[in-house]
Amino acid sequence: MKKIKDERLVLQNLKNVRIAYLIQTLGILGILGYDLITKGVEGMRENPLWLVFMITTVISAYLSMSIGVDHEKKTNESKKSITISLIVITIISATVGVLVSITDGGMLGMITGGIIFLCSLIPVLYIDYLRKKRKAEDIED
Structure with a gap:
C-alpha cells in the first residue's frame, strides 16, 4: 500500500x-x-x-x-500550576478518605484516599512534563 x-x-x-x-x-x-x-x-x-x-x-x-x-496558547507558570493542582488533589482525596472512613470505617478510607491521590497525581505530573518539554522545544526554536 x-x-x-x-x-x-x-x-x-x-x-x-x-x-x-x-x-x-x-x-x-x-x-x-x-x-x-x-x-x-x-x-x-x-x-x-x-x-x-x-x-x-x-x-x-x-x-x-x-x-x-x-x-495551549500561553505558557502557564509551571510551579504555580502544579502547586494548585497538588492542593486540589490533596483536598479531594482527603475529603473522600475521611467520608469513606466515616461510613465504612478505618483503613479503607485511607486506602481509597491514597488511590485517588495517586491516580490524580500521575496525570498532573504528565501534563507538567509535557509543558516543560514544549517550553524547551520553544526555546530551541
Whole structure:
C-alpha cells in the first residue's frame, strides 16, 4: 500500500477512524449496560470488555492531554500550576478518605484516599512534563 500524502485524504481518514472508534465505544457501552442491567455491577466488571473499555479510555485521555498542551496558547507558570493542582488533589482525596472512613470505617478510607491521590497525581505530573518539554522545544526554536 502506498502512503497517503494528500492532506485532505489524511484528514478524511482520521475522521473515519474517529467515527469507527465512537461506534466501537458505543457498542462496548451497550454490552456493558446490558450486563449491568441483567447481572449487576459485579457481572459487568467481570466482562473482559470492561477492561478493554477502561484501558482504551485511559489511553485516549493521555493522548488528548498531549494535544491539549500543544494547543495551549500561553505558557502557564509551571510551579504555580502544579502547586494548585497538588492542593486540589490533596483536598479531594482527603475529603473522600475521611467520608469513606466515616461510613465504612478505618483503613479503607485511607486506602481509597491514597488511590485517588495517586491516580490524580500521575496525570498532573504528565501534563507538567509535557509543558516543560514544549517550553524547551520553544526555546530551541
